Amino acid sequence: xxxxxxDHNATTPVDREVLAAMLPWFSEKFGNASSIHSFGQEARxxxxxxxxxxxxxxxxxxxxxxxxxxxxxxxxxxxxxxxRASRAERKHIITTAIEHSAVLNTFQxxxxxxxxxxxxxxxxxxxxxPEAVRQSLRPDTLLISVMMANNELGTIQxxxxxxxxxxxxxxxxxxxxxxxxxxxxxxxxxxRVDLLSLSGHKIYAPKGTGALFVRSGVRIEPLVHGGHHERxxxxxxxxxxxxxxxxxxxxxxxxxxxxxxxxxxxxRDRFERAVLERVPATRVxxxxxxxxxxxxxxxFSYVEGESLEIALDLKGLACSTGAACSSGAIEPSHVLTAIxxxxxxxxxxxxxxxxxxxxxxxxxxxLAILPGVVEHLRELSPLYKKPVAIL
Amino acid sequence: xxxELIAVAMSGGVDSSTVAALLHGQGSRVVGLTMQLWNQxxxxxxxxxAPRGHRCCSLDDVYDARRVAEHLGFPFYVVNxxxxxxxxxxxxxxxxxxxxxxxxxxxxCNSFVKxxxxxxxxxxxxxxxxxxxxxxxxxxxxSTGRYELLRARDPAKDQSYFLFGLTQKQLARTxxxxxxxxxxxxxxxxxxxxxxxxEKPESQEICFVPSGNYASFIEAYLAEQGTGLPAAPGxxxxxxxxxxxxxxxxxxxxxxxxxxxGLAAGHPLYVLEIDPERNRLVVGExxxxxxxxxxxxxxxxxxxxxxxxxxxxxxxIRHRHALARALIEPASSGGARVRFETPQRAVxxxxxxxxxxxxxxxxxxxxx
Numbered sequence: 001x002x003x004x005x006x007d008h009n010a011t012t013p014v015d016r017e018v019l020a021a022m023l024p025w026f027s028e029k030f031g032n033a034s035s036i037h038s039f040g041q042e043a044r045x046x047x048x049x050x051x052x053x054x055x056x057x058x059x060x061x062x063x064x065x066x067x068x069x070x071x072x073x074x075x076x077x078x079x080x081x082x083x084r085a086s087r088a089e090r091k092h093i094i095t096t097a098i099e100h101s102a103v104l105n106t107f108q109x110x111x112x113x114x115x116x117x118x119x120x121x122x123x124x125x126x127x128x129x130p131e132a133v134r135q136s137l138r139p140d141t142l143l144i145s146v147m148m149a150n151n152e153l154g155t156i157q158x159x160x161x162x163x164x165x166x167x168x169x170x171x172x173x174x175x176x177x178x179x180x181x182x183x184x185x186x187x188x189x190x191x192r193v194d195l196l197s198l199s200g201h202k203i204y205a206p207k208g209t210g211a212l213f214v215r216s217g218v219r220i221e222p223l224v225h226g227g228h229h230e231r232x233x234x235x236x237x238x239x240x241x242x243x244x245x246x247x248x249x250x251x252x253x254x255x256x257x258x259x260x261x262x263x264x265x266x267x268r269d270r271f272e273r274a275v276l277e278r279v280p281a282t283r284v285x286x287x288x289x290x291x292x293x294x295x296x297x298x299x300f301s302y303v304e305g306e307s308l309e310i311a312l313d314l315k316g317l318a319c320s321t322g323a324a325c326s327s328g329a330i331e332p333s334h335v336l337t338a339i340x341x342x343x344x345x346x347x348x349x350x351x352x353x354x355x356x357x358x359x360x361x362x363x364x365x366x367l368a369i370l371p372g373v374v375e376h377l378r379e380l381s382p383l384y385k386k387p388v389a390i391l
Numbered sequence: 392x393x394x395e396l397i398a399v400a401m402s403g404g405v406d407s408s409t410v411a412a413l414l415h416g417q418g419s420r421v422v423g424l425t426m427q428l429w430n431q432x433x434x435x436x437x438x439x440x441a442p443r444g445h446r447c448c449s450l451d452d453v454y455d456a457r458r459v460a461e462h463l464g465f466p467f468y469v470v471n472x473x474x475x476x477x478x479x480x481x482x483x484x485x486x487x488x489x490x491x492x493x494x495x496x497x498x499x500c501n502s503f504v505k506x507x508x509x510x511x512x513x514x515x516x517x518x519x520x521x522x523x524x525x526x527x528x529x530x531x532x533x534s535t536g537r538y539e540l541l542r543a544r545d546p547a548k549d550q551s552y553f554l555f556g557l558t559q560k561q562l563a564r565t566x567x568x569x570x571x572x573x574x575x576x577x578x579x580x581x582x583x584x585x586x587x588x589x590e591k592p593e594s595q596e597i598c599f600v601p602s603g604n605y606a607s608f609i610e611a612y613l614a615e616q617g618t619g620l621p622a623a624p625g626x627x628x629x630x631x632x633x634x635x636x637x638x639x640x641x642x643x644x645x646x647x648x649x650x651x652x653g654l655a656a657g658h659p660l661y662v663l664e665i666d667p668e669r670n671r672l673v674v675g676e677x678x679x680x681x682x683x684x685x686x687x688x689x690x691x692x693x694x695x696x697x698x699x700x701x702x703x704x705x706x707x708i709r710h711r712h713a714l715a716r717a718l719i720e721p722a723s724s725g726g727a728r729v730r731f732e733t734p735q736r737a738v739x740x741x742x743x744x745x746x747x748x749x750x751x752x753x754x755x756x757x758x759x
Binding site: 304306307308310311313314376377380 | 396422466468470471511512514515516517
């Protein structure tokens with residue numbers, strides 16, 4: 001069975017060019033970048049070159065890039081690091097209801113330790129209102145954290161407007177750009193963000209790699225203690241091979257962005273149109289908002305998304321429902337309930353996220369599988385009445 | 392033509408794993424499904440009581456099921472039925488205890504989750520039949536065409552008592568590959584298939600109360616729901632109404648119980664009746680526990696569409712109970728009346744009464 005992978009927001013394959021760039025840095029060039037000698041120096045050189053590539057992807061100075069183990073660590077380092085470094089007595093922080101769990105659960109942990117938190121709602125299209133951000137500001141507000149693109153809907157948040165509001169209010173601003181990087185142009189100066197999280201494995205670099213942009217002048221407390229690596233912000237011997245991979249992936253993402261975004265938008269739009277045409281009682285979530293090019297969130301009424309996802313997988317089409325929990329079972333999506341979907345509709349939703357290797361032919365094959373599977377599930381559903389043509 | 396796709400409900404234990412191995416070995420296309428039924432992060436105070444690795448839907452069990460699927464090489468999924476399980480099993484379980492009954496959640500889970508939601512999902516995935524590791528047998532009657540439920544070949548493992556609620560539609564789509572096997576034969580088959588769980592010990596407790604401490608589960612659940620305990624401590628009386636002590640909340644007791652009553656009578660006293668209306672526990676002598684008759688409600692008939700007149704049968708009034716000869720009569724409201732040949736000790740409301748003739752399960756219902 002020739003399988004189809006439409007789940008690139010979960011993870012991407014390592015690009016062959018990325019892998020090739022990494023390979024020398026395991027056995028051949030194995031030096032510790034902190035070492036004085038030539039072995040160390042060559043690793044240091046490669047890491048700094050990678051730092052430059054990652055900086056260019058987000059429009060920052062190379063010195064403001066901190067390498068981490070991934071998006072989750074970057075989010076934690078930004079939020080916990082900033083709050084812990086603040087000496088203010090009362091602390092208030094703001095985020096949205098549709099953040100990734102790496103941000104939401106970090107906010108909840110801080111809330112449990114006495115920090116005051118505002119969770120902003122979003123509209124039906126999955127976008128937060130900048131005015132709501134402004135109105136939630138308080139004199140003791142320390143940080144605003146709003147994701148750049150939502151992982152389930154693909155909706156792009158008004159980061160520039162919020163950045164301006166944060167700057168005027170003199171409040172730090174973090175954005176989780178894990179799902180935006182490589183899909184939309186990013187310029188931390190224009191957006192006025194102070195902290196920005198990136199993940200390697202969403203941009204064709206290996207899992208276990210990531211970065212945090214920390215604007216110079218922003219003080220963050222490291223999460224773990226050790227040596228003076230990454231300018232005292234992230235101790236531990238640098239993962240040279242991973243960092244080189246992330247650097248090459250950032251370079252490729254930036255180079256491919258305009259052409260690839262247009263190609264994926266065409267694939268995605270054709271897929272959405274065809275599904276809406278061929279499968280009754282469906283809707284695209286967040287369709288009225290500006291979205292990244294690769295993400296389609298589709299609600300299939302009268303269907304359990306969990307069954308649909310598994311039935312499609314058995315036919316070789318990989319996509320996803322909500323976030324998976326530790327056992328691998330599916331939990332209802334907090335994002336879809338936040339945009340006002342009823343629990344049954346939220347459970348009947350699937351995310352298709354396209355990527356670099358996907359072809360138009362794969363979209364055709366997926367479209368040949370999907371309507372029949374949905375129809376079969378609906379025939380077994382006690383709730384579904386087949387639509388009758390009105391004469 | 393491609394062989395039939397069959398779904399296997401996998402708990403991570405040796406029985407359901409062996410079912411998967413047997414079907415896979417026969418050349419069936421198998422899809423393994425493990426139900427996530429209860430979130431152990433809820434009620435952590437109760438989960439903490441349980442011995443390690445004996446938790447419902449524990450990650451260890453899911454891991455074991457997944458390893459079996461990987462070892463044999465068929466697709467495997469963990470599916471979330473927490474919502475359905477809470478509605479169909481956990482909430483009625485708590486309500487039963489508060490109403491003075493002693494429920495059997497496994498039977499409800501079989502009727503309303505496993506052979507309902509999971510069976511429907513199996514069909515959604517293209518598997519027309521669902522196989523489980525239950526020890527029982529299903530046979531189609533040659534002349535009536537009805538599906539019959541029979542006791543397992545291995546009497547020590549027979550689980551037909553928990554399956555009395557299965558309807559004809561459910562039985563038609565269910566497969567019990569272990570019904571003809573003894574536990575030893577199952578272990579041997581597991582070893583022969585080199586299953587990683589071949590030597591895994593049995594689990595006995597109710598899955599979502601792994602510590603066996605129902606009272607603390609009920610208290611924690613009600614606290615989580617914000618309702619608190621409706622039944623506070625109250626009086627323990629004799630059948631004549633004489634107050635002999637105080638009870639700690641009716642949900643902590645079951646009919647026939649002797650230990651833990653905290654009574655200082657000269658002779659052993661047993662719980663005869665749980666009376667939630669007056670918040671009373673009625674106790675008495677062991678001899679008073681005998682009952683020669685009981686009412687059974689919500690009866691599901693397997694052997695025939697309905698009971699037309701009295702029949703002689705053997706009745707089981709709890710899982711570990713010797714069969715008792717009795718006469719079963721139709722009662723109003725679709726229930727049945729059971730008249731035992733000899734009085735039975737501790738006929739407990741909330742337990743199931745299951746009717747047998749020989750190996751065949753005629754039907755069963757809930758003791759009122």
